[in-house]
Amino acid sequence: RVEMLEALERTIREVDNLTLIHMDLDHLLSINEKYGHVGGDAWLKCIGGLFGETFNTDGLVARWGGDEFLAAVRSKDLQGLFEQAETFRQRIEKERPEIMVLDQPVRPGTTVALGLATYPLHASEINELIEKATRATYRAKEAGGNRVCFYQEKDTLTGLLNYYGGMSALEEELLKAGEKRDNLSI
Numbered sequence: 001r002v003e004m005l006e007a008l009e010r011t012i013r014e015v016d017n018l019t020l021i022h023m024d025l026d027h028l029l030s031i032n033e034k035y036g037h038v039g040g041d042a043w044l045k046c047i048g049g050l051f052g053e054t055f056n057t058d059g060l061v062a063r064w065g066g067d068e069f070l071a072a073v074r075s076k077d078l079q080g081l082f083e084q085a086e087t088f089r090q091r092i093e094k095e096r097p098e099i100m101v102l103d104q105p106v107r108p109g110t111t112v113a114l115g116l117a118t119y120p121l122h123a124s125e126i127n128e129l130i131e132k133a134t135r136a137t138y139r140a141k142e143a144g145g146n147r148v149c150f151y152q153e154k155d156t157l158t159g160l161l162n163y164y165g166g167m168s169a170l171e172e173e174l175l176k177a178g179e180k181r182d183n184l185s186i
Contacts, residue, residue, distance in 0.1 A: 004062035008072055008126045011060060018072055018119045019081055021055055022133035024141070025067040026111045035108065039101040043108055046099050047092060054088045070130070078118065078150070085114045085148040113140040117151040 012018060025047060032040035048069060052061045055071035064070045075081050089112045091097075096107040115136025123129035132151040140149035152162065161169055170186070177184040 020133040021071045022115045023069045028067040031108045042099040114148045
């Protein structure tokens with residue numbers, strides 16, 4: 001984690017755009033229960049390897065937590081990157097890659113959600129970018145299953161700020177009001 005953060009900090013100073021992809025796997029606990037921790041570890045290694053092969057640019061791929069991974073991709077083709085993420089998601093869910101557990105081949109099933117956030121479009125610094133990519137991942141899960149979602153601050157139906165965009169705007173207004181010692185009503 002520390003190495004990834006340091007690499008991202010260096011990269012963000014060198015590039016004019018960077019898309020962070022946050023991936024969250026589901027069902028790791030059930031894989032551990034069915035195949036033991038050896039099976040769960042083999043599954044993480046398999047999926048992490050596929051994630052790295054798919055999105056590894058400049059070595060900016062990391063296991064972020066238990067069953068979460070991050071990749072930083074330099075690409076101006078956001079639609080192409082979205083499609084690549086969706087293809088990856090479908091590959092994991094439909095092909096169910098094979099792993100070896102105690103010398104036996106198994107194909108554990110899992111679902112995957114991916115969230116994408118772009119620097120500097122969505123965030124001006126790396127921790128904010130990670131937070132927004134993570135939010136996009138959980139929005140993908142909330143949207144009715146596992147999907148790929150870009151971070152958004154506007155509601156697609158109304159065009160108004162959504163929860164995240166509203167909270168961000170509110171925080172900004174609170175800071176401004178505090179600096180000016182103005183009142184702010186909500």
